[in-house]
Amino acid sequence: MLSDEPEMIDDARVAIEAVLANRALSKNPVPYFAPTDLAGLPPMKQEAELRVHDDTALFNRTRASIYMCPCCP
Numbered sequence: 001m002l003s004d005e006p007e008m009i010d011d012a013r014v015a016i017e018a019v020l021a022n023r024a025l026s027k028n029p030v031p032y033f034a035p036t037d038l039a040g041l042p043p044m045k046q047e048a049e050l051r052v053h054d055d056t057a058l059f060n061r062t063r064a065s066i067y068m069c070p071c072c073p
Contacts, residue, residue, distance in 0.1 A: 032056040 032053050038046060 034053060035041065035049060038049060
């Protein structure tokens with residue numbers, strides 16, 4: 001094994017992770033379709049739905065802020 005092979009492997013891994021992250025962030029915003037009977041759901045289901053809504057909104061805001069950042073490629 002050559003002495004620079006571990007560095008080359010690590011560089012390749014970083015490049016692949018960057019490509020995968022860019023593909024994930026370049027997708028369209030994720031829509032959230034709230035259940036129409038949220039008030040009729042049991043409390044645990046209501047909390048779960050609100051968490052899904054908050055997570056989706058955070059993901060969309062994060063993706064938008066990355067694209068608005070002038071320092072990001």
